[in-house]
Amino acid sequence: MLKTFISAAVAAAGVFALGAVANAQEAVKIGLIVPMTGGQASTGQQINNAIKLYQQKNGDTVAGKKVEVILKDDAAVPDNTKRLAQELIVNEKVNIIAGFGVTPAALAAAPLATQAKVPLIVMAAGTSIITERSPYIARTSFTLAQSSTIIGDWAAKNGIKKVVTLTSDYAPGNDALAAFKEHFTAGGGAIVEEVKVPLANPDFAPFLQRMKDAKPDAVFVFVPAGQGGNFMKQYAERGLDKSGIKVIGPGDVMDDDLLNGMGDAAIGAVTAHLYSAAHPSAMNKAFVADYKKAYNARPGFMAVGGWDGIHLIYEALKKTGGKADGDSLIAAMKGMKWESPRGPISIDPETRDIVQNIYIREVKKVDGELYNVEFATFEAVKDPGKTKK
Amino acid sequence: MTLLTILFDGVAYGMLLFVLACGLAVTLGLMNFVNLAHGAFAMAGGYVCAILVNRIGWPFFAALPMAFIASALIGAVLERTLYRHLYHRSHLDQVLFSIGLVFMAVTGVDYVMGSSQMFINLPSYLQGQIDLFGLHVGRYRLMIVVICGLLTIALQLILSKTRFGSRLRAAVDDPRAASGLGINVPQVFAFTFAFGCGLAGMGGALGAEILGLDPHFPLKFMIYFLIVVTVGGSSSITGPFFASLLLGIGDVAGKYYVPTLGAFVIYTLMIVILLWRPNGLFGRSAAR
Numbered sequence: 001m002l003k004t005f006i007s008a009a010v011a012a013a014g015v016f017a018l019g020a021v022a023n024a025q026e027a028v029k030i031g032l033i034v035p036m037t038g039g040q041a042s043t044g045q046q047i048n049n050a051i052k053l054y055q056q057k058n059g060d061t062v063a064g065k066k067v068e069v070i071l072k073d074d075a076a077v078p079d080n081t082k083r084l085a086q087e088l089i090v091n092e093k094v095n096i097i098a099g100f101g102v103t104p105a106a107l108a109a110a111p112l113a114t115q116a117k118v119p120l121i122v123m124a125a126g127t128s129i130i131t132e133r134s135p136y137i138a139r140t141s142f143t144l145a146q147s148s149t150i151i152g153d154w155a156a157k158n159g160i161k162k163v164v165t166l167t168s169d170y171a172p173g174n175d176a177l178a179a180f181k182e183h184f185t186a187g188g189g190a191i192v193e194e195v196k197v198p199l200a201n202p203d204f205a206p207f208l209q210r211m212k213d214a215k216p217d218a219v220f221v222f223v224p225a226g227q228g229g230n231f232m233k234q235y236a237e238r239g240l241d242k243s244g245i246k247v248i249g250p251g252d253v254m255d256d257d258l259l260n261g262m263g264d265a266a267i268g269a270v271t272a273h274l275y276s277a278a279h280p281s282a283m284n285k286a287f288v289a290d291y292k293k294a295y296n297a298r299p300g301f302m303a304v305g306g307w308d309g310i311h312l313i314y315e316a317l318k319k320t321g322g323k324a325d326g327d328s329l330i331a332a333m334k335g336m337k338w339e340s341p342r343g344p345i346s347i348d349p350e351t352r353d354i355v356q357n358i359y360i361r362e363v364k365k366v367d368g369e370l371y372n373v374e375f376a377t378f379e380a381v382k383d384p385g386k387t388k389k
Numbered sequence: 390m391t392l393l394t395i396l397f398d399g400v401a402y403g404m405l406l407f408v409l410a411c412g413l414a415v416t417l418g419l420m421n422f423v424n425l426a427h428g429a430f431a432m433a434g435g436y437v438c439a440i441l442v443n444r445i446g447w448p449f450f451a452a453l454p455m456a457f458i459a460s461a462l463i464g465a466v467l468e469r470t471l472y473r474h475l476y477h478r479s480h481l482d483q484v485l486f487s488i489g490l491v492f493m494a495v496t497g498v499d500y501v502m503g504s505s506q507m508f509i510n511l512p513s514y515l516q517g518q519i520d521l522f523g524l525h526v527g528r529y530r531l532m533i534v535v536i537c538g539l540l541t542i543a544l545q546l547i548l549s550k551t552r553f554g555s556r557l558r559a560a561v562d563d564p565r566a567a568s569g570l571g572i573n574v575p576q577v578f579a580f581t582f583a584f585g586c587g588l589a590g591m592g593g594a595l596g597a598e599i600l601g602l603d604p605h606f607p608l609k610f611m612i613y614f615l616i617v618v619t620v621g622g623s624s625s626i627t628g629p630f631f632a633s634l635l636l637g638i639g640d641v642a643g644k645y646y647v648p649t650l651g652a653f654v655i656y657t658l659m660i661v662i663l664l665w666r667p668n669g670l671f672g673r674s675a676a677r
Contacts, residue, residue: 037496037499037504038499038504039603039605040504041499041503041504041505042503042504195648196649198652200609200652203599203600203641205398205530205599205641206395206640206641206643206644206645206648207644207645207648209391209394209395209645210648213391225506226506226601226603227506229506229508229601230506230599230601233508233598234599236516236517237516237517237518237527237529238518238525238527239517239518239525257505258506261505261506261507261508262508263508263510
């Protein structure tokens with residue numbers, strides 16, 4: 001409350017003292033809109049943590065300008081996102097808006113980015129269509145189709161013939177299913193049964209029993225991150241791990257954030273994803289160590305999305321020599337390539353979406369902790385949702 | 390064999406629902422108080438158990454009674470400080486008050502414990518399945534059936550056979566006459582309320598493994614508690630017990646045999662039963 005009052009007072013003072021305007025232009029302001037409360041809070045916390053860490057490591061000035069991040073919590077409610085984006089653009093005069101934990105939030109802010117010519121950096125939300133909603137959007141997270149199609153290709157080539165799918169009945173679940181199905185059946189695999197689980201019911205017992213009876217080679221799973229643990233525990237409880245039915249899926253289910261809480265039930269699950277805290281590069285080892293030191297937790301793929309997002313902004317500012325208008329920044333971002341803790345990545349100049357390696361990983365116990373250990377790489381994967389056009 | 394497995398899973402799920410919801414049947418049915426915050430006490434029990442087991446290293450079976458005691462204590466304190474002022478207020482006031490409590494509990498737990506899903510580290514002897522005459526039975530679910538079965542019998546005996554049970558029934562039916570007979574009505578109510586909260590807490594601790602545990606627990610499962618109490622009728626314990634079993638088996642079997650309609654089976658069952666018996670399975674006529 002006091003903070004709001006002070007900032008309001010400062011803003012009012014600024015109107016009278018015209019000198020303040022000149023000052024404001026020295027800084028580049030980023031409005032970071034992420035869920036910090038509610039069910040998606042861990043997304044926002046990871047992104048915010050990673051950005052703070054990046055600024056500690058790389059300083060908060062770039063190309064002679066101070067980079068200032070203004071954090072706003074939208075609790076993943078699109079109405080809030082839109083209002084906050086509007087306030088940030090109009091009142092705070094931010095140069096960039098960033099964050100966006102879920103797809104509806106990113107879509108709600110997209111028209112504002114176009115109208116105000118402000119770049120919108122998506123650091124988490126993962127539906128293909130997002131980057132098509134405004135020419136000012138760039139993404140540093142992932143698309144769901146990237147990992148779901150790759151696991152489909154991999155499964156078909158690695159002796160998995162019969163698959164039962166279990167997906168949560170909501171948009172991301174259906175997207176993951178469609179992407180997997182297309183690639184897996186094209187590779188010669190057969191889906192013997194599709195089970196869609198209601199979003200609000202986490203007792204998987206009857207669905208798992210159905211799978212046990214169908215005797216497939218593998219189960220393809222996509223459920224909201226929190227439920228992944230329940231699924232794996234009940235999968236083991238029913239003895240599916242011993243009956244030789246593999247668990248495969250996009251890596252969201254085995255997020256580093258949750259993996260240790262799942263317990264040994266998760267061991268052996270094979271997933272395709274963009275990032276694992278166990279990625280064996282020097283850069284990632286340093287990133288994980290720094291992150292652990294600062295926050296006493298392991299970074300997940302959301303943290304990497306935030307890290308690369310702020311890196312993209314820094315590099316774009318270097319390239320424009322500190323020019324922070326939307327058109328110059330977006331132009332600078334297109335085609336940019338760099339080494340991230342997740343591996344080599346780039347921004348597709350045509351779609352402004354991320355191009356990255358997708359790794360196949362298996363959950364293993366390393367030094368008493370569970371990790372997704374990478375064992376195969378599909379290089380420079382573009383978003384399959386767009387390459388079709 | 391599969392049929393039996395489904396039946397067993399359904400019974401275990403139903404028993405769990407019963408322990409979670411029977412406290413609500415007590416407050417709602419016996420005390421005539423609409424306590425929508427019931428799930429918050431269940432969540433409290435779940436978190437107490439999770440903290441004791443995961444962080445302090447208590448054995449699961451030692452933490453389970455603590456979940457009961459902690460939730461009962463919270464219940465007792467809240468009953469004395471807040472709830473008792475609302476006994477004579479309208480049901481609408483009670484609904485608004487208790488739903489407010491739910492939201493406070495959700496944000497409070499979110500703030501203290503974080504929003505991600507919590508798991509309780511189970512001992513290895515509770516994991517996996519055992520072979521009972523060819524039938525594969527989950528050990529954890531078997532434990533739920535045993536614990537919940539014993540609890541139900543104890544509860545029924547307390548209510549129907551003990552002095553406390555008859556005092557409670559008297560206090561509910563006619564508080565004025567009961568006080569005239571020397572029954573300390575507020576004390577009986579406080580004790581009953583706390584006991585109901587304790588049961589919820591234990592249900593929360595038992596259910597964390599199957600239902601999951603996060604700050605949104607009270608909101609996510611409120612509808613299930615209400616269905617159990619509505620279908621069972623709220624004037625006895627037997628009603629909600631049979632309702633829970635019926636709904637548990639119906640839900641699990643529906644999801645197994647017709648997965649596409651799975652989520653709706655429980656609602657369909659509820660509607661059919663309520664059309665047939667509007668006051669619930671064992672409900673008395675709507676005299677009150």
